Amino acid sequence: SQRIKIKALLESDETNIDVTVKGWVRTFRNNQFIALNDGSTNNNVQIVVDFENTDAALLKRITTGAALSVTGTVVPSLGKGQKIDIKAKEIEVLGDSDPEKYPLQPKKHSLEFLREIAHLRFRTNTFGAIFRVRNSLSFAIHQFFQDRGFVYLHTPVITASDAEGAGETFHVTNFDIANPPRTESGEVDYKQDFFGRATNLTVSGQLEGELGAMALSDIYTFGPTFRAENSNTTRHLAEFWMIEPEMAFADITDNMNVAEDLLKYVISYALDKNKEDIEFLSQRLQEEDKQKPQNERQEMTLLEKLQFCLDNNFERLTYTEAIDILKESTPNKKKKFQYPVEGWGTDLQSEHERYLVEKHFKKPVILTDYPKEIKSFYMRQNDDGKTVAAMDILFPGIGEIVGGSQREERLDKLEQRMDEIGIPKDELWWYLDTRRFGACPHAGFGLGFERLVLFVTGMGNIRDVIPFPRFPKNAEF
Ligand code: ATP
Ligand code: MG
Ligand code: MG
Ligand code: MG
Numbered sequence: 001s002q003r004i005k006i007k008a009l010l011e012s013d014e015t016n017i018d019v020t021v022k023g024w025v026r027t028f029r030n031n032q033f034i035a036l037n038d039g040s041t042n043n044n045v046q047i048v049v050d051f052e053n054t055d056a057a058l059l060k061r062i063t064t065g066a067a068l069s070v071t072g073t074v075v076p077s078l079g080k081g082q083k084i085d086i087k088a089k090e091i092e093v094l095g096d097s098d099p100e101k102y103p104l105q106p107k108k109h110s111l112e113f114l115r116e117i118a119h120l121r122f123r124t125n126t127f128g129a130i131f132r133v134r135n136s137l138s139f140a141i142h143q144f145f146q147d148r149g150f151v152y153l154h155t156p157v158i159t160a161s162d163a164e165g166a167g168e169t170f171h172v173t174n175f176d177i178a179n180p181p182r183t184e185s186g187e188v189d190y191k192q193d194f195f196g197r198a199t200n201l202t203v204s205g206q207l208e209g210e211l212g213a214m215a216l217s218d219i220y221t222f223g224p225t226f227r228a229e230n231s232n233t234t235r236h237l238a239e240f241w242m243i244e245p246e247m248a249f250a251d252i253t254d255n256m257n258v259a260e261d262l263l264k265y266v267i268s269y270a271l272d273k274n275k276e277d278i279e280f281l282s283q284r285l286q287e288e289d290k291q292k293p294q295n296e297r298q299e300m301t302l303l304e305k306l307q308f309c310l311d312n313n314f315e316r317l318t319y320t321e322a323i324d325i326l327k328e329s330t331p332n333k334k335k336k337f338q339y340p341v342e343g344w345g346t347d348l349q350s351e352h353e354r355y356l357v358e359k360h361f362k363k364p365v366i367l368t369d370y371p372k373e374i375k376s377f378y379m380r381q382n383d384d385g386k387t388v389a390a391m392d393i394l395f396p397g398i399g400e401i402v403g404g405s406q407r408e409e410r411l412d413k414l415e416q417r418m419d420e421i422g423i424p425k426d427e428l429w430w431y432l433d434t435r436r437f438g439a440c441p442h443a444g445f446g447l448g449f450e451r452l453v454l455f456v457t458g459m460g461n462i463r464d465v466i467p468f469p470r471f472p473k474n475a476e477f
Contacts (some may be wrong), residue, residue, distance in 0.1 A: 007040035065097030101361035116124040140269035155205030169200035201226035220245040239470035246444035255443035302458035325450035348397035379405040404445020
């Protein structure tokens with residue numbers, strides 16, 4: 001008989017047929033009932049073993065974590081939860097798992113513990129659900145852009161430009177570590193690290209993406225991005241995935257509309273495609289919530305939160321309006337903001353962003369027109385001389401999920417800003433060429449993929465929504 005995935009088997013209600021399933025043992029009760037899981041769903045299929053007629057040596061090898069191939073007949077279930085069981089005819093152990101040594105026991109493990117065995121955490125229900133949701137979200141992102149005629153453009157991972165001038169870059173080097181090129185004063189010469197010139201891993205594909213948009217009209221990138229964030233926050237990774245669309249003949253309003261539509265589209269796609277998984281994660285959070293004091297509990301379940309996000313327009317206001325709100329706010333009776341809002345011109349901290357979203361507006365917020373001093377050189381300067389056409393999208397529980405802007409397409413303004421900030425124009429001559437030859441209004445944004453997955457799964461730590469998290473001192477698996 002043909003192998004069938006457990007999800008497909010449980011969705012069909014055909015009985016009295018013979019099937020083969022393959023998967024890993026979750027539990028084995030009374031020498032009789034195997035709960036088998038193959039990662040296609042969190043639901044296990046129950047295998048009923050005729051233990052009286054099964055070799056004792058084989059029974060002993062059916063342990064938690066072992067890989068099995070089972071052929072048998074689909075029968076109506078003896079138990080409650082499921083509609084069907086498989087009455088085993090033939091069981092083959094493909095891979096043994098020593099129950100004394102297998103780190104995953106059939107009990108609930110803490111997320112902290114599972115982070116230490118990230119190579120095995122895929123086999124838990126929580127991480128199975130998270131990575132299936134992550135998969136759907138990434139498919140939906142491509143679907144959204146492909147349906148709208150955007151070209152998926154691959155921007156380089158190794159580059160000589162650090163797009164933001166922020167300096168949080170990883171060097172790329174091919175030189176002999178034991179014998180690196182040195183400057184006259186004897187220090188390692190990182191200016192020569194990549195076949196004789198300085199390079200780093202990309203912190204954003206935007207500048208290259210703009211080149212694509214200035215010819216193909218609408219493009220997007222979706223790839224790994226690297227930032228040497230030396231902090232241990234629950235919102236930053238050293239390696240994360242970013243979605244960066246860039247659109248020619250578009251302004252800041254078009255940009256906001258596309259970003260809001262994209263977020264709603266992909267959330268709605270996941271809700272539909274991964275209903276079971278999201279319900280499981282929602283349930284998981286509700287149980288976690290019960291352990292917390294009343295005033296720290298969520299006002300909405302995960303499912304309600306996602307639905308709410310789909311049913312409401314994002315609140316749109318300027319940075320200046322947000323500062324006015326924040327100056328008059330105290331987050332709660334006892335405590336002021338940890339970082340007091342000093343007034344116009346300073347960047348918002350995540351506590352401020354989350355206050356606006358979670359307490360003040362109680363929905364996603366798009367902030368626009370930030371002071372030019374706290375934003376990048378390429379953002380289009382507004383007529384007031386003080387602000388730029390930037391937009392950040394802030395989400396409940398997350399803070400910033402999207403950062404974007406209309407780009408400065410006027411060569412003189414762009415060069416003047418680069419001079420003010422001290423960005424070398426000669427290094428970006430290729431970028432400036434798009435302003436010399438056929439410049440046009442254009443806009444784009446960066447959506448942090450893991451922050452999106454955090455929102456949709458309701459998880460609290462970004463390290464739990466990427467299969468192989470990279471953060472300071474963590475690169476083994
Ligand atoms: P933050 O203020 O949270 O540090 P940022 O303003 O530095 O973010 P951008 O340069 O605007 O980030 O990048 C676009 C998006 O990429 C952000 O809105 C966020 O969703 C995501 N992002 C940025 N840095 C990281 C990181 N280290 N890990 C995961 N996602 C990130
Ligand atoms: Mg940052
Ligand atoms: Mg930011
Ligand atoms: Mg940003």
